[in-house]
Every structure is written in C-alpha cells, then in structure tokens.
Amino acid sequence: MPSRKIAILPDAVANRIAAGEVVERPASVVKELLENALDAGAGAVAIAIEGGGKTLIRVADDGEGMVREDALLALDRHATSKIRAADDLVGIGTFGFRGEALPSIAAVSRFELETATAGEGAGAGTRITATGGLVGAVEDAVRQPGTTVTVRALFFNTPARRKFLRSARSETRACQEAVTALALALPRLGVAMLCDGKQAIEALPAGSLAERVAQLLGRGFAATLLPVEHEAGAVRITGLAQRPAEASPTGRAAHLFVNGRPFRDHFLVRAAERGYRATVPAGSRPSVILRIEVPPGDVDVNVHPAKLEVRFRDRYGLEAAVEEAVHRALGDLASAAPIGTGRMPWEHAAVTTGRTAAGPGAGAGRPGAGVPADGADLFEAADDEGVPLESGEAGAGGEADVLGAEPEAGGRRVRVLGQTHAAYILVEAPDALLIVDQHSAHERVLFERAMQQLEGADAGVDGGAAVPGRGGLEAVSQKLLFPLTLNFTPAELDAIEAHGALLARLGYELEPFGGGSIVVQAVPAPHARFDAARCLRDVVADLAGGRFGGLANPLERFASTFACRAAIKAGQALTDAEMRELVERLFASELPAHDVHGRPTIVQLPLLELERRFGRR
Numbered sequence: 306m307p308s309r310k311i312a313i314l315p316d317a318v319a320n321r322i323a324a325g326e327v328v329e330r331p332a333s334v335v336k337e338l339l340e341n342a343l344d345a346g347a348g349a350v351a352i353a354i355e356g357g358g359k360t361l362i363r364v365a366d367d368g369e370g371m372v373r374e375d376a377l378l379a380l381d382r383h384a385t386s387k388i389r390a391a392d393d394l395v396g397i398g399t400f401g402f403r404g405e406a407l408p409s410i411a412a413v414s415r416f417e418l419e420t421a422t423a424g425e426g427a428g429a430g431t432r433i434t435a436t437g438g439l440v441g442a443v444e445d446a447v448r449q450p451g452t453t454v455t456v457r458a459l460f461f462n463t464p465a466r467r468k469f470l471r472s473a474r475s476e477t478r479a480c481q482e483a484v485t486a487l488a489l490a491l492p493r494l495g496v497a498m499l500c501d502g503k504q505a506i507e508a509l510p511a512g513s514l515a516e517r518v519a520q521l522l523g524r525g526f527a528a529t530l531l532p533v534e535h536e537a538g539a540v541r542i543t544g545l546a547q548r549p550a551e552a553s554p555t556g557r558a559a560h561l562f563v564n565g566r567p568f569r570d571h572f573l574v575r576a577a578e579r580g581y582r583a584t585v586p587a588g589s590r591p592s593v594i595l596r597i598e599v600p601p602g603d604v605d606v607n608v609h610p611a612k613l614e615v616r617f618r619d620r621y622g623l624e625a626a627v628e629e630a631v632h633r634a635l636g637d638l639a640s641a642a643p644i645g646t647g648r649m650p651w652e653h654a655a656v657t658t659g660r661t662a663a664g665p666g667a668g669a670g671r672p673g674a675g676v677p678a679d680g681a682d683l684f685e686a687a688d689d690e691g692v693p694l695e696s697g698e699a700g701a702g703g704e705a706d707v708l709g710a711e712p713e714a715g716g717r718r719v720r721v722l723g724q725t726h727a728a729y730i731l732v733e734a735p736d737a738l739l740i741v742d743q744h745s746a747h748e749r750v751l752f753e754r755a756m757q758q759l760e761g762a763d764a765g766v767d768g769g770a771a772v773p774g775r776g777g778l779e780a781v782s783q784k785l786l787f788p789l790t791l792n793f794t795p796a797e798l799d800a801i802e803a804h805g806a807l808l809a810r811l812g813y814e815l816e817p818f819g820g821g822s823i824v825v826q827a828v829p830a831p832h833a834r835f836d837a838a839r840c841l842r843d844v845v846a847d848l849a850g851g852r853f854g855g856l857a858n859p860l861e862r863f864a865s866t867f868a869c870r871a872a873i874k875a876g877q878a879l880t881d882a883e884m885r886e887l888v889e890r891l892f893a894s895e896l897p898a899h900d901v902h903g904r905p906t907i908v909q910l911p912l913l914e915l916e917r918r919f920g921r922r
Contacts, residue, residue: 306716308626310728311703313750318685319733321735322348324401327406327409327410328409328410328413330358330470330471330476330479331354331357331358331359331362331459331470331476331479331480332358332476332479332480332482332483333483334358334362334410334414334456334459335352335354335362335483335484336483336486336487337365337406337410338362338406338410338454339352339364339483339484339487340406340487341406341407341452341454342364342366342368342452342486343491344368345366345368345369345370345451345452346368346369347366347368347451347494348493348494348495348510349366349367349494349495349496349497349500349510349831350364350365350366350367350494350495350496350497351363351364351365351366351497351498351500351505352364352365352445352480352484352496352497352499353498353500354477354480354498354499354500354501355500355502355649356473356501357470357471357472357473357474357475357476357480358456358459358476358477358480359458359459359460359467359470359476360457360458361455361456361457362454362455362456362459362480362873363453363454363455363456364453365451365452365453365454366451366452366453367449367451368432368450368451368452369422369423369450369451370396370420370421370422370423370448370450370451371420371422371431371452372422372424372425372431373431373443376420376431376459377433377440377443378419378431378676379407379408379418380408380411380418380433380440381408382408386482387475387593393799397843399416404817405892406436407454410456411435411437411438412437412438412455413437413438413459413460413461413462413463413466413501414436414437414456414457414458414459414460414461415434415435415436415457415458415461416434416435416436416454416455416456416457417432417433417434417435417454417455417456417457418431418432418434418453418454418455418817419431419432419446419452419453419455420451420452420453421446421447421448421449421450421451422450422636425451425590429445430445430446430447430448430449430804431443431444431445432444432445432446432465437461437462451499457715459538459860477500477501477505480498480500480512481498481500481506481563483662484496484498484506485506485521486560486567487520487567488506488508488517488521489514489517489521489560489562489567489594490562490565490567491565492510492511492512492513492514492516492517493510493511493548494510495508495509495510496508500538506521508520508521514543514544514545514594514596515527515530515532515545516547518530518594522558525599526558526592527545527594529547529548529551530545530546530547530548530592530594530641531545531546531547531548531634531635531637531640532544532545532634532659533545533546533593533595533630533631533633533634534630534634535626535629535633535634537622537625537626537629537630538622539599539603540595540598540599540601540623540626541598541624542595542596542597542598542626542627543595543596544562544590544593544594544595544596545593545594545595546577546593546594546595546634546635547591547592547593548591548635548640548642548905549584549585549589549591549635549640549899549903549905550642550899550904550905551591551642551654552581552585552586552589552590552592552903553589553590554588554589554590554914555591557590558592558593558594559574559577559592559593559594559921560593560594560595561573561574561597562596562597562599563597563598563599563602563606563615564581564597564598564599565596566606566615568606568613568614568615569613569614570614570615571596571790572620572624572670573597573623573624573627574593576624576625576627576628577593577595577628577631578590579625579628580627580628580629580631580632580634580635581631581632581635581863582632582861582894583752583861583864583896583901584899584901584903585903586672586904587904588904589903593631595630595631597623597627599617599623601705602618602670603616603617603618603619604616604617605617608721613735620796631697632896635898635899636895636896636897637898637900637905638739638866638892638909640881640898640899641739641905641906641907641909642905642908642912643908643909643910643911643914644908644910644911648792664679669885674903707791717889719733719734719735719739719892720732720733721731721733721881721884721885721888723881723884724743724832724878724879724884725922726873727875727876727877728742728743728744728876729741729742730743730746730879730884730887730888731887734909736911736912736913737909737910737911737912738910738912738915739907739909739910740886740902740907740908740909741887741891741906741907742875742904742905742906742907742911743873743875743877743879743887743908744872744873744874744875745872745885745886745900745904745905746887746891746897746900746906746907747832747872747873747892748865748868748869748872748886748900748901748906749868749873749891749896749897749899749900749901749906750887750890750894751831751867751868751871751872751890752864752867752868752900752901753894753895753896754831755811755863755864755867755868756860756861756864758810758811758812758861759807759810759860759863759864781812781829781830781831782812782813782814782827782828782829782830783812783828783829783830784814784827785825785826785827785828786824788824788825788826788836789824789825789828789838790818790822790823790824790825791819791822791823791825791838791841791842792820792821792822792823793822793842793845794821794849795821796822796849797845797846797848797849798851799820800845800849801815801823801848803848804848804863807843807860807863811829811867812827812828812829812830813825813827813828813837813841814826814828815823815831816826823839824904825837828841829871831871832871832873834873834877835871840867840868840870840871843870844866844867844870847866847870848866861901864901865902868901869901869902891906893908
C-alpha cells in the first residue's frame with residue numbers, strides 16, 4: 306500500500322512560514338509594531354534599532370497597554386482585538402488587524418513584551434519573553450501604561466532568510482522610511498528614533514501635515530510644496546504637491562495615504578504626475594504627499610499580507626480625481642516661488658487666482674479655459690467701440706484710461722509697474738511684488754490657446770488623437786497679400802505632410818510648390834510681433850528632429866513647440882499697454898505660474914520679506 310505523502314505541519318514550522326508573509330525585513334517589524342502602537346491610542350512612540358534592526362529593534366509607546374491575559378493571547382496566531390466577525394473585514398478602520406504580527410515576529414526572534422494598563426495600578430505590568438515562538442518567562446514588571454516590544458537577533462533561527470538581508474545601512478534606511486511614512490500619516494503623533502545610539506528622527510506632535518513634512522523631510526524641501534485640496538463626489542484629496550520648477554529627476558518623495566493608512570500604488574502616483582501636464586521638464590519627477598479619503602466600503606485594505614497595497618471600488622474615478630487635485634493646486638499664483646522668506650508658500654499672503662465662474666481658472670481641467678477667446682490679437686488694446694488701438698496709444702481718456710483698467714487676480718486688482726532688463730515685467734500685488742518673465746508668460750498664454758485650437762483636430766502627432774469632450778477654438782489666421790515661398794529639407798517636408806492638419810489648426814495654410822518648396826498662403830496671428838516664417842521654420846525643424854521635450858500628450862508636445870517659438874523673447878521692449886495685456890492674459894490662464902518647460906513664469910517677493918529687508922519688521 307503506498308505511503309501517505311500529506312502531513313500537518315508542526316506549529317513551529319507553520320509559524321515560520323506565516324512569519325515569512327508578514328516579516329520580510331527589519332522594516333516590516335518596525336512597521337507592524339508602530340501600527341499596533343497607533344491602534345492602542347499612543348500619543349508618542351520611541352523606536353531604537355541597532356545593526357539595521359538585525360541586532361535590536363525596540364518600540365515603546367504610551368498607549369492603553371494590555372492586561373496579562375490579553376498579552377499572552379496576543380502571541381497566539383489569529384488573535385486580534387480589531388475584528389470579531391467576517392463582516393468586520395469590510396471598512397476596517399484600524400492599522401493592524403490580521404492577528405499575525407506579534408506571533409510572526411516572535412517566531413523568528415528573541416522576543417520580549419512589557420505592557421501595563423492604567424487600571425492595573427501604578428507601576429504594575431507584565432513581562433513575557435519568547436524564543437523562536439516558544440513562550441518562556443511570564444512575570445511581573447514595573448512600567449507606566451503602554452507597551453514596549455523588544456526584538457533581538459531577528460531571523461536567528463532562519464539563517465537563509467537572514468542571509469538575504471541587505472547591509473546594515475540599507476536596512477536602517479528602510480526602517481527610517483517606515484517610521485517616516487507612519488509619522489506623516491499621523492502628524493499628531495510624537496516620534497523619536499535612535500539608530501545605533503544616534504538620534505535619527507525627533508518630531509514633536511505637529512499641527513499640520515506641512516509642519517510634519519518640515520520636521521521629517523526638511524524645511525527647505527517643505528518650502529517647495531503646495532497645498533492640495535479637492536473633492537470629487539465622495540472622494541476628498543488633500544496634501545502637498547511640489548512646485549514644478551523644483552522637480553528633479555532624482556530624490557522624489559511619493560507618499561500616499563488612504564483613510565489615514567500608508568499604502569503603495571504606482572498608478573495613483575502616475576495619475577498625480579499627469580496632473581503636472583505641460584509644467585515639468587523632461588525626466589523630472591515631482592514629489593507628492595497625498596491623503597485620500599473615501600467611504601470605508603469603497604476600499605479593501607485586506608489584499609496584501611503586509612497591508613502595503615489596497616484595492617479601490619472605483620479605480621479610474623479615483624485616478625481622475627488625483628490628477629485633477631494636483632492640477633488645480635498648480636493653477637494658483639501662490640505656486641509662484643517666493644523670494645527669501647524662509648516660509649512655506651502658503652504661510653504668507655500671496656496673490657491668488659481663486660476659482661470663480663467667470664474669473665481666472667474657470668473651467669479648470671481644460672487647457673486655456675480662462676484665456677480670452679475672442680480672437681483679438683494679443684498686445685492690441687481696444688477702445689470702448691472695440692476698435693483696435695496701436696500699441697501704447699491711449700483711448701479717449703488718454704493714457705490714464707489704458708493703464709487705469711489694471712488686471713485682476715482672484716478678484717484683487719494688481720498694477721503693472723514696468724519692464725526691467727527688457728525681459729521682466731514688475732507687477733504690484735496687494736501683498737507682494739511679482740516679477741513676470743515675459744517670454745515664459747507669453748509662452749503659457751499661447752500654449753493654452755494652441756491647445757484649444759488643436760483639440761478636436763482629426764489628425765494627431767505621433768498617433769495622438771483629440772481629447773474627447775473638449776471643443777476646439779478657431780485659430781486666428783491671416784491671409785497673406787503676397788504669399789511666401791519657403792524651402793525645406795526632405796525630412797522637413799515629410800514632417801509638414803505628416804502634421805499638416807495640426808499646422809492648419811494653428812492657422813497655417815500651406816501648399817506644395819514642387820521640389821523642396823512650400824507656398825505659405827495664410828499664417829497665424831497670435832500677436833503683432835509674430836514672425837510667421839521664422840516660427841514655421843523652427844517648428845518644422847523641431848518636428849523633423851523629434852525635439853519635442855518630455856510631454857506625454859503628443860498634442861501638448863506640438864502646442865508647446867509652437868508656443869515656445871511664437872512667444873515674444875527676452876530683449877524685446879514692451880509698451881505699457883502690451884505689458885498690461887500680457888499680465889491680464891497670464892492671470893486668466895489655467896496655470897499662470899508655470900511655463901511648459903517647468904520654469905516659473907512668476908517669482909514673488911512678499912511684502913513681509915520686503916519690509917524685513919528694510920528693517921520694518
């Protein structure tokens with residue numbers, strides 16, 4: 306008779322297998338113990354590690370603690386105070402709930418637990434030791450209410466697992482990252498961490514996420530972040546997003562929290578990056594720290610042994626909400642970099658665009674939604690009858706009438722002061738002096754207008770298509786009395802043929818003339834200083850050479866190339882009326898503080914900083 310092959314594993318072996326799911330490395334131990342401390346209502350935690358956590362991990366908290374019977378039960382598998390029935394798994398509101406952390410950790414270490422509750426009397430508590438999962442001594446201990454867990458010689462009885470741990474430095478860094486994530490999740494928590502006897506983290510309870518970021522990641526980094534706040538149905542998204550000009554190819558911080566719980570989700574991070582469309586340079590990866598609040602029944606946190614991943618009921622709706630939340634945060638003039646304040650961008654009163662139906666940012670989410678679309682040439686003022694005036698010419702009331710109707714930002718009037726170095730426009734706002742880069746500002750205005758013209762086009766660039774649900778804007782095109790004949794290389798002629806539909810949407814009317822020649826019958830008229838022939842040559846050369854930058858959307862790449870070539874340049878002197886109109890159009894755009902390459906269009910010198918420099922504060 307054949308022998309039996311199936312056997313029930315001994316508890317010691319089963320516990321080690323279970324430990325492998327929960328305890329991947331020392332950072333996993335730190336994370337699980339911290340989560341237990343938070344669920345116990347701790348207001349402060351102290352963490353100490355040695356040798357990257359391989360030698361020692363100790364987590365002490367001031368939570369509610371446990372009585373002796375509960376402390377012993379906590380070392381049994383599937384024991385938990387967080388759930389009682391299967392229905393409790395839906396809408397879990399606690400950090401730890403699986404009932405596997407303590408027994409799994411004890412199974413692969415030399416383990417000690419000290420705990421006490423306020424009801425046991427002053428100093429009365431319990432100490433339990435265990436080795437390799439086997440409980441040893443159970444004795445009285447003197448301790449204030451709370452719990453201390455000490456883990457020594459992690460994986461001492463599973464040498465294969467210990468062999469695959471990384472260097473002490475790498476494991477220490479991973480432990481610090483785990484502590485940082487949970488500290489960001491709960492700014493009210495006081496956190497102290499020692500690594501090999503040296504203070505690595507010390508953060509007092511913070512009043513806001515921004516303050517906690519400054520504590521943990523540095524005030525300089527925190528000063529590059531903008532506040533995020535957005536609601537879409539039952540979803541609420543708050544947090545911080547990095548100013549586009551500060552984004553870099555390396556060193557990105559990306560932290561996500563759902564209902565207060567840290568989790569990982571590459572798709573949501575990418576959705577946040579899409580919110581930076583047409584604002585960051587190629588290869589840059591901005592930092593985001595986002596807190597997502599959804600109804601508990603719309604998220605399943607029980608899909609990963611270490612609770613690092615979650616599943617959402619409406620995945621695509623959430624991604625769209627995250628993208629829009631970040632994009633809206635970048636649309637306010639508060640996202641323009643302040644000069645020398647040492648404050649967070651939202652800690653000083655900056656001029657803001659606001660979000661009104663008819664004002665700047667109206668129709669957010671649609672490029673160029675706030676840009677005047679009446680077809681009038683930029684830099685052409687108009688009198689009361691709508692008749693264009695020459696640049697700098699005054700209306701019936703003289704120059705004061707032209708300059709008196711100043712632009713507005715967020716319902717607050719600003720005043721254009723003048724131009725400096727033939728490149729920058731100085732603007733007085735109620736609480737700051739704004740310095741506007743005229744080329745970058747004009748580039749932003751033309752980009753958003755070009756996107757309106759291109760959307761709805763039948764043809765795309767590199768396979769790109771029109772964005773569904775977005776209407777196009779007719780280009781301002783001017784027929785030439787004497788058509789231009791321009792010569793192009795074979796590669797450039799191919800580019801013109803491939804992208805002719807989009808060039809037409811921008812206002813170019815082109816006809817082949819044989820050989821390498823193209824006849825230009827009509828050209829765009831975005832402003833009075835526009836050099837149509839030069840712009841066409843530059844755009845076609847960029848198309849032929851593939852010099853499109855890093856924008857993902859092919860229409861955005863096309864529009865950014867045209868806007869960059871068509872915008873006024875540094876070194877061009879502007880009249881008062883031209884400056885005023887450019888500032889007005891900039892403030893009406895969707896993302897006024899950033900150009901399409903990730904550079905700022907506006908730098909703010911807050912009034913508080915100006916007064917401080919002159920000794921008035």
